[in-house]
Structure formats: C-alpha cells, structure tokens
Amino acid sequence: MSSRRKFIQNTMLLGAGMSMPQFMTAADFGAFTRKIKPSDQLNYGLIGCKGMGWSNMNAHLKMPQVNCVALADVDQSVLDQRTEDVFKLRGKRPKQYTDYRLMLEDPDIDIVIIGTPDHWHCLNMIDAVSAGKNVYVEKPIANTIEECQLMVKAQERYGKIVQVGQWQRSGSQYAEAIDYVKSGKLGQIRLVKCWAYQGWMKPVPVIPNGPAPAGVDYKMWLGPAPKRPFNPNRFHFNFRWFWDYAGGLMTDWGVHEIDIALFAMGVTVPKSVMASGGKFAYPDDASETPDTLQTVYEYEGFNMLWEHATGIDGGNYGTTEGIAFIGNNATLVVNRGGWKVIPETETVDSKKVKKVAEVPHTKGVGNALDLHAINFVEAVTANDPKILNCAIQTGSIAAINAQMGNIAYKTGEKVYWNAEKNKFTSSAANDLMKAHYHNGWKLPKV
Structure with a gap:
C-alpha cells in the first residue's frame, strides 16, 4: 500500500x-x-x-x-x-x-x-x-x-x-436507498416526492430599517446584490427568505432532496416545470419567498413533486422532510433519519401477498457532514x-433544477426547457436565468 x-x-x-x-x-x-x-x-x-x-x-x-x-x-x-x-x-x-x-x-x-x-x-x-x-x-x-x-x-x-x-x-442511508432504487425492485417508478415541512419556522416580524450594527461592513455584505437600507430581517440567517440573496426553501432545502432524487433516477434536467404557492401561512410577515409551494417537474417517464411548508411538521409519510420513490411494487422513503421500503400487495390464490420484501426503517451510520x-x-x-x-x-444539477422551480413560480407559467439550446422556450423565464450584479461588482468572466 x-x-x-x-x-x-x-x-x-x-x-x-x-x-x-x-x-x-x-x-x-x-x-x-x-x-x-x-x-x-x-x-x-x-x-x-x-x-x-x-x-x-x-x-x-x-x-x-x-x-x-x-x-x-x-x-x-x-x-x-x-x-x-x-x-x-x-x-x-x-x-x-x-x-x-x-x-x-x-x-x-x-x-x-x-x-x-x-x-x-x-x-x-x-x-x-x-x-x-x-x-x-x-x-x-x-x-x-x-x-x-x-x-x-x-x-x-x-x-x-x-x-x-x-x-x-455522504450519508449511508442515502447510498443504500439509491442502490435499492437502481436495482429495479420498486418496479416502474411513476412519481418521486420531495418535501420539507419546517415547523420551527415562525413568521418573520416586520421591523423598520436602521443602521447596521457596529463592526459590520454592510456595503461588503450586499456585494453584488441591489443596494438597500440595512434591515435585520435580511441579515445573517434570514437572508434565505429574500429574493435578492437566495431562493427560499425551494433552494435551501430543495437542493438536498432533489439531488438524491435525480441521482437515483439518473436524470439531470426536466422537460417542463410548473409551480403554485404563495405566502399562505403568514401573508403579512416580512419574508418574500413562498411559505407554501408545490412544484411539479416532468422528466422522461416520471414526474417529481417538490413541496414545502413553514410553521407545520405534517409532511409525507409522517416525516418533516424526505424523498419517496413510488413504484409499481413498493415505495421507498428516505430522509435524514434513515430509509425504508413499503411494499404494495397483490392477490395470489385469494390471498394478499407483498410484491417485494419489506425493508424496515434503517438508520444511517456515522455523521454525514463529517463524512x-x-x-x-x-x-x-x-x-x-x-x-x-x-x-x-453534481451540485449544479440540483441547484439549477431548484432554480427552475422558482422561475416557474415567479412567472406563473408552465415552463419548458430546451436542453439543446440551454434555455427555456419562454422569454420571461430566460430573463430570470440571468444574474444582475450591482454596486460596481461584475459577473466573473471565465
């Protein structure tokens, strides 16, 4: 060695x-x-x-x-x-x-x-x-x-x-789940569900603008983002809920779950995307990104559904977050707590039998972030x-798909992706692909 x-x-x-x-x-x-x-x-x-x-x-x-x-x-x-x-x-x-x-x-x-x-x-x-x-x-x-x-x-x-x-x-439960999906045991997979229900997220209170805290270079924090007065709601953790800096839960949590879904299914870009949602839970809070969203992605041979909600924990299959691969023979559910397979049944000789063996809930091994x-x-x-x-x-695939979800939401259209031309068929959607830098900062040239 x-x-x-x-x-x-x-x-x-x-x-x-x-x-x-x-x-x-x-x-x-x-x-x-x-x-x-x-x-x-x-x-x-x-x-x-x-x-x-x-x-x-x-x-x-x-x-x-x-x-x-x-x-x-x-x-x-x-x-x-x-x-x-x-x-x-x-x-x-x-x-x-x-x-x-x-x-x-x-x-x-x-x-x-x-x-x-x-x-x-x-x-x-x-x-x-x-x-x-x-x-x-x-x-x-x-x-x-x-x-x-x-x-x-x-x-x-x-x-x-x-x-x-x-x-x-790098989580062992995800590797095991992906291997199972690729084995074909689930049968034809018609739908993949991805979700994040974040009960800990409460309304972001509306507060007035004010001076940046002592020791903070706010001009540098803004960088290429549009110039705005300092507001604590947009600073540190909560930047995630404002379009100037991030894409809300669609990108914050979405990339984690969508990444696993797309890799297991062997696809990279959708044919079309449509999204519906809004600020339904907390319509008057300070955040801009939707607190409730459903996004439907069309890939060759199956659909993927992303959904998120803030302030509640009642996600699919009794979990606050995860990915479910729904096949003709069984459904595989995986999240940060582990993975399991829920078999479908069929009638054989007047008796209901499982199409595949049940896989009980199996936890991951080790700390995935450390790994x-x-x-x-x-x-x-x-x-x-x-x-x-x-x-x-790999990271770009998940991020681009998540951004496509936000673009569909912002345009209110069902948007279609032309992979050969690397753009949408909608001019409004194509405009939202682009980065706009401010305050003297320039998009890098490579």
Whole structure:
C-alpha cells in the first residue's frame, strides 16, 4: 500500500473518531498532530464564518491534518467569536480578514470553505479557484442558473477540487436507498416526492430599517446584490427568505432532496416545470419567498413533486422532510433519519401477498457532514475530483433544477426547457436565468 493511500485511510479513521481520543485540550491536540508531516497538512481559509460556514469548518477541524489559518467575514463580532473558537480547538488564532480577496492572496492557503449568503457564492468560488485554491462551497451553489453554469466552467478551466456542501450524498442511508432504487425492485417508478415541512419556522416580524450594527461592513455584505437600507430581517440567517440573496426553501432545502432524487433516477434536467404557492401561512410577515409551494417537474417517464411548508411538521409519510420513490411494487422513503421500503400487495390464490420484501426503517451510520468533509479531504489529498461525492457539476444539477422551480413560480407559467439550446422556450423565464450584479461588482468572466 502506498504511503499516500495509507495516509488517506488513516485520515478517514481519524475523521470518524475511530482512533483519535474523543476529548483533547489544544495542547494535547498539538502533541497528537506532530506526527503529521508538514507536506501532509492542509491550510484552510473560511469565507463567511457564522452559520454553515462554521459548521463546515468545524467538521474539517476534526481531522488532525487540517489547520484553520484564516477567517474572512464582514461582521467583526463573528470574526472575533470564530477566532476564539479555533483557538479553543487548536491553540492558535487564525488571521482575520474583512475582505476575502486579501485572504486569497496568501499562498500558504490550500483550501477555502465558502459559507457566505447564496448571492456571494459565485464570486467567492471563482475568485478562489482562479487564485489556485481548492474549494468546499456551501449549497445551493448560486442564486441564478447563469452563475451555476459559470461556476462549473471555472472549475473545469482551473482544475481545482470543488466539493458542494450537499452532504446527504455522504450519508449511508442515502447510498443504500439509491442502490435499492437502481436495482429495479420498486418496479416502474411513476412519481418521486420531495418535501420539507419546517415547523420551527415562525413568521418573520416586520421591523423598520436602521443602521447596521457596529463592526459590520454592510456595503461588503450586499456585494453584488441591489443596494438597500440595512434591515435585520435580511441579515445573517434570514437572508434565505429574500429574493435578492437566495431562493427560499425551494433552494435551501430543495437542493438536498432533489439531488438524491435525480441521482437515483439518473436524470439531470426536466422537460417542463410548473409551480403554485404563495405566502399562505403568514401573508403579512416580512419574508418574500413562498411559505407554501408545490412544484411539479416532468422528466422522461416520471414526474417529481417538490413541496414545502413553514410553521407545520405534517409532511409525507409522517416525516418533516424526505424523498419517496413510488413504484409499481413498493415505495421507498428516505430522509435524514434513515430509509425504508413499503411494499404494495397483490392477490395470489385469494390471498394478499407483498410484491417485494419489506425493508424496515434503517438508520444511517456515522455523521454525514463529517463524512462529507472526509471525502473532500481524500479527494484533495489524492488530487482526484472523481473521488468527490458531490462535485460542482453534481451540485449544479440540483441547484439549477431548484432554480427552475422558482422561475416557474415567479412567472406563473408552465415552463419548458430546451436542453439543446440551454434555455427555456419562454422569454420571461430566460430573463430570470440571468444574474444582475450591482454596486460596481461584475459577473466573473471565465
């Protein structure tokens, strides 16, 4: 076995917590990692440090060869908090940046994690790969179809390793479910349902505009988005519910579930999409994206239904989120809790019998987010993008399909996709494919 392959395998064991002590002080960690050669260490910079950016960084820091050497954020309070978080874990404080572009000039940084709002992902990722960095970018990869396609083009030009944070791809229950779907045991699959019912989401209260908090570079936070006065509703987590920056639950949760559905079914783009929904649950709250939505995608030989709802948990098959593959012989249901197969029955000799064997609820093994980080490090270490569980090409498929759902909703039309021409047959839908940058920022050229 080559030393490189052995190192990768040891990495996976360590990342899974199988040989590293469970609790260590920063000093203990330093002693533990001194055995790792400098050439095998990976220096990370994090852009966007608050929510999923930090969750992703934290998952990578569970691997001893990973060092967090730089943080970039527009909020000084977040920078200070995460600096101390890294110090508690590793005993060293990373360098702080309020402009990510200065961070990318550091030649010692090997990898960049992008955890900024969606409207920033395209610029961040393309700037990073053009600076020679490998990238782990949070999902959805971008806020428009044009940006998604440009990001794929950039990866292919610069040849860097780019993983998308659709970490369900690294969950064992999803891998097992996908294998079962592809086995053909479900019979002809007529419909795939994907859903997210988010009971924890309450109305976003309407509050007045005001000054940005001290230490926040709000102009930099807006970046290419339209110029608007600061409002706390649009800042940090809640940016997801405003069209300038994101696509609501259709893209936030949709990419996770749609990704699994399309991969299992072996398709990439629909023939048509139609959507209906609105702000039915909380019509007077501050958010812009629909709190209730049903989107129907037509693929060759089957339909896919996406649906979401905020403020309630009563999703399909008794689960708040998931994917269901509905076949002639059985229905397979998979979500973050596990997977199961519900057989159909038929009458044989006057008795009802199951068409296929029931598969009882089977939980996943391990932490899928941690395993996704391990998979990325393995690909970077081997310099082999084929190892990735969710490369940028894969992430773009889910993001583009989710964006198509929002485009159908916004136009109020049943929109038809012409794959050969890479556009819709509707001019209104085609206009919504495009990115419009503001405040002096320009769409990158690749």
